[in-house]
Amino acid sequence: MKLDINMINGDSITVTDNTYIKAWKSSSSRFSDDGDGYYLENIFEGNFEDGKVTEEDEVVKIEGLIGAADWFTIGKDSNKTFKSTAVLGISRD
Numbered sequence: 001m002k003l004d005i006n007m008i009n010g011d012s013i014t015v016t017d018n019t020y021i022k023a024w025k026s027s028s029s030r031f032s033d034d035g036d037g038y039y040l041e042n043i044f045e046g047n048f049e050d051g052k053v054t055e056e057d058e059v060v061k062i063e064g065l066i067g068a069a070d071w072f073t074i075g076k077d078s079n080k081t082f083k084s085t086a087v088l089g090i091s092r093d
Contacts, residue, residue: 001048001058005066005074006088013074013082015062019048020076023069043069059090066090 005013015021024040044065048058066072066084073081 001092003058003062003090003092005062005090007082007086008088009086015048015074017048019074020046021048021065021072021074023065023072025068026070040071059092062090 001017003015005015007013021044022042023044025043027039027041048062066087069084071081071083
């Protein structure tokens with residue numbers, strides 16, 4: 001499996017079964033005592049093939065993950081985080 005995540009700036013990110021992905025959802029707490037009311041909740045971390053989705057279509061899996069996430073990284077040692085709203089589309093070879 002090989003997918004390309006196409007970004008609005010023209011960049012493309014390749015994802016395969018072995019691609020390591022981390023994804024977060026933005027959260028906030030009005031009830032936080034320490035004043036830190038904004039944070040990210042990790043919703044996925046692992047190789048793409050580790051996804052819990054039972055759907056056979058890989059495009060649907062990555063669409064679901066990116067749709068649920070606000071931020072994501074591609075690659076275990078990545079120093080770049082992407083905002084999910086910067087994704088233009090997903091294509092497969």
